[in-house]
Amino acid sequence: MDKPHLRRELLAARASLTPDQLRANATKVRETLLDQPWVQMAGLVACYWSIGAEPGTHGLVFALWKHGATVMLPVLREDDDLDWAVYDGPDTLAPGRFGLMEPVDTRRGVDAIRTAALVIAPALAVDRRTGVRLGRGGGSFDRALARVGPNVPTVAPLHEGELRDDIPAEPHDRAVRFAITPSGLIKLT
Template identity: 75%
Template sequence: MEGRVDKAELRRRIVAARAGLADPRGSATAIRETLLDQPWVQMAGLVACYWSMGSEPSTHGLIFALWKHGATVILPVLRPDNDLDWAVYDGPESMAPGPRGVMEPVDTRRGVDTIRTAALVIVPALAVDPSTGVRLGRGGGSYDRALARVGPNVPTVALLHEGELIEGIPAEPHDRAVSMAALPSGIVGVGRM
């Protein structure tokens, strides 16, 4: 489409840019500290998050810190139909490689609707459109299905590296927007919050 961003090409560009990041660990620390300073994060009793991999902003320290501060943290378990089940994180020893090699909690699976009870939802993204809140994921639709179950007043936060707020990300009918993006430089409200 004229004037629109091609999702596949944008994914390729962002993945290539992430491969060349100088200090991804520093980015993760800045994001973690900024989030942990927010009262709405500190008060969230149940937090849905994800176990980062590759060049994503690392969530490992964030998950551990939330857990140590008393939050119940649920992490996704990918189902065969690409939907997300959820299980409770109970410290580093509670994680094991899943069928696709992604680390997952070994706790009892709580069901796809468990995310409905979360007070805060943190999701991965390659980019977010600051005007609409549309997030660009990896293309499997798992997080769009999960976000469709989240209530309208629950903060939904995508973790990004600098430069990944991008205007004009095309939205498809199944795409679900987030309300915020957390970057090393701070938290940005996006879309129609």
């Protein structure tokens, strides 16, 4: 299956989820992640602010921040690469490009992700055999993940049914080490 067709299929499935399902999924993912010692010990976390029917990260970002982690969120640059800025509470976000919520803090540069002890990356789906993630097609997170060290945990939150065996991979696609669904955490690579 080609990427555009697969993206349409996955986005349609997400659109069918009810607000109650989305909230329940976000809660389960957040609680499972926060129970992991390597998440609890991560002093600097690179994450993203979820939109629409993506697995919700708002509560996760807030909980990490309240538990003392420094949380960086992406700032989409004009060249579609990701800069990073620190989240300092719910009142420190403002709409950026395409209406995406971004921190208003000082930009730390595209290489700031290299210093993260944990990276939580968005995905429409992840291949269970290779860890390759399917994004929305802009390549922004693939470029960011290429900067992450090999021993840093990288996690993609997913809804049920989004961990698959049929994700097409191209040379620029980057894998994640873990996927997390409402039913649990899965080590991939």
